[in-house]
Each structure stands twice: as C-alpha cells, then as structure tokens.
Amino acid sequence: MADSDSGERSEEPTAKKLSEARQKGQIPRSKDLGTMFVLISSAVALLMVGDSLVLSLSQMMKRMFTFTREEVMDTQNIFNIVGEVFAGVMYPMLWIFAIITLAAFVGNTLLGGMNFSWEAMAPKASKLSPLQGFKRMLGVQAGVELIKSLLKFFVVFFVAITLLTVLFEEIISLSLESAPSNFGHAVEMLLWMFLVLACSLGIIAAIDAPYQVWNHTRQLKMTKQEVKDEMKNTEGSPEIKGRIRRAQYEMSQRRMMQDVPQADVVITNPTHYSVALKYDTEQGGAPMMIAKGADQMAIHIRTIAKEHGVEILQSPALARSLYYTAEVNEEIPEALFAAVAQVLAFIFQLRAHRSGKGRRPVPLAKNLPIPDDYRY
Structure with a gap:
C-alpha cells in the first residue's frame, strides 16, 4: 500500500517544479483564447x-486608372505616383496591423x-518518431x-444561423437601397x-483557458516521494538540518555564557532556573537579560x-x-521593572557596603511586586 501511495501523483507541483517547467517552455497556453x-x-x-x-482604396483606384499619356511615358514619374498612392493606403493598414498585433500578444x-x-526550441527526436506521432x-x-x-463548429453555426x-429582413432590404450606399450598408452589416x-x-x-491551467497543473503533479526528495535537495536532509540547528544552539549558548561575567546579578530558583541581568547606569533604560537557563544550564550559569x-x-x-x-x-518586561x-x-547597596562606602542594606523583601499574570 505504501509503495502504491508513493507512486501516485497526488501532490501539487512545488515552486521549483513550476520554475523548471517554465524554463523548458511548459506553460499553460490557450490557442482558442489567442484566436x-x-x-x-x-x-x-x-x-x-x-x-x-x-476611402484610401477608392482614391488609389481612381488615381491608378487616370494616368495621362505623359505620366505613362515618364518612367521615373510613374514609380513616384505609385509610391504616393500606396503610401495613402499604408496609414490605415498600419493601424489595423498594430491593433491586431497587440491583441495577438x-x-x-x-x-x-x-x-x-x-x-x-531545441529539436527533439520524439517529435520525428511515427510511433509518438500516432500516440499523440x-x-x-x-x-x-x-x-x-x-x-x-456548433457554436459558430448556431450564432451564424x-x-x-x-437580420434576414434587413439583408433582403439591401436590394431596395440605391448604390453605392447599399454596398456600404452591406459591408457594415458584415463587419458587425x-x-x-x-x-x-x-x-x-x-472553457479552454481553465482547462489548460488544470491540465498543466495535472501534468506537473508530483508524488510524495518526489516532494520529499526535492526538499532534501534544496533544504538538506532532516539529519543535517538537525545537526546545524544543534551547532547554532551550542554557539549561541557559548556566546551567552561569555556574557555572564558582565552581569550585575544572577537570580536563581535556586536550583531549576537562573537568569543573569545587567543594568547600564550610564545609558539608563531598562535592565537587560544577558543569559538564562534551566537545570544543567542554570547550574552552569x-x-x-x-x-x-x-x-x-x-x-x-x-x-x-x-x-x-x-x-x-532584550529588555525585561515593563511589568517586572518594580x-x-x-x-x-x-x-548596588551591597557593593557599596562591601567597599566601605555605605551601610549594610536591608534584606531584600521575600514578596516582590510581581503581577499575577507574570507568575509561573
């Protein structure tokens, strides 16, 4: 059962899979949408x-059929006239070409x-294979x-019918209109x-556009094993990541232990927890926690x-x-400032007393002002 499940392409393609497919030119395309x-x-x-x-075509036809004898005999001039005539037609043709090109893009x-x-774009032998051609x-x-x-076919046929x-009556009425207005009316009707x-x-x-997106995703779906293999290749195996995390944790602990000698006080549980605090009297601000630990780490601190x-x-x-x-x-929570x-x-009073600059401080109160929300 596990083998069959692992071979089933039930997982959505990953970002890496989609990117690789895009590099190969495999992207969803709808020919009907472009058409x-x-x-x-x-x-x-x-x-x-x-x-x-x-209007441009009409002027071109009129000019092309009204050459004078002198214009026909002048070889150089005839080419200039033809160029001017076709230049008048090029402006509307360029507009049509630009609109169609933009729409196609x-x-x-x-x-x-x-x-x-x-x-x-690279040639592929499979495209030249008759067997593959029959399969397609x-x-x-x-x-x-x-x-x-x-x-x-049926949609276009139904719409055309x-x-x-x-418009049957309007089409029949074209025969009753006078020329050339009936030609203009007929052309306008045909365009609409x-x-x-x-x-x-x-x-x-x-219908085709959503189908192409669905089919593209279906073709790129992955098995669970492929997803796992990709994660291993991109992010590393769980064992390696675990060793990296442990190494990072140990480095952070060593850095933390190096800061303990700079602390002003270490507050203990006394056996399970230890926290080291430092207060910069010159810069002010809130006291900072520079180290903390539980159990063996607390003993080490x-x-x-x-x-x-x-x-x-x-x-x-x-x-x-x-x-x-x-x-x-980081600074300690404001609720614990007091x-x-x-x-x-x-x-600080104890230090002053030991250095002979002050009297012995009053013992610290056992019930410190700790909010109920901060009691653990």
Missing part, C-alpha cells in the same frame, strides 16, 4: 479604420505570461481537441456579424557567576517570571 483576441481585434480594427481604408500571454525558452493522434489530448473543434434569422461571431468564440475560450564574583540572589518567583517572559539580549529595581538597588 478569439485576434478575431475580435480584427473586427474592431476594421470598424474603426474601415471608412479610412475604403495579449491573447497569447494572458494565460501563461511571456516566456522564452531555448530548450523548447490517438491520445487523450487529441480527443479533447476534437471535442473542442466540434464545439466551436441566429444572426441570419434576426463578424464581430458577433468572433465574440461567440469567448464561450470556447472560457551559577558556576560562572561564582568564578567571576557576580552576585547570586535567590528569588524563585522572580526567576521563573523572568525566565518565561524575557528573552536573552521587582527588578528592588533587586538591583539591593545589589
């Missing part, structure tokens, strides 16, 4: 620039974005394309029908403090509160 954009833009471009294009990059891959012709993808083609039915037919392909595109003459004070409630609410190399201030005042 729809091109056809709609063609119809819109002809509706926008059609009058200018017809948007339609083909809207789904998968813009991507360039040399690997996708008889595969699932070929069946899907056949269904889409039939669906496109509907348009002809709705073409636009509606192009828009009808939106039904196919609305007390040992280093004794070796370097750091005062050790027993206050179980305060030691537990500081251990659970303060972090190393309790810690009494401890530091006692320590």
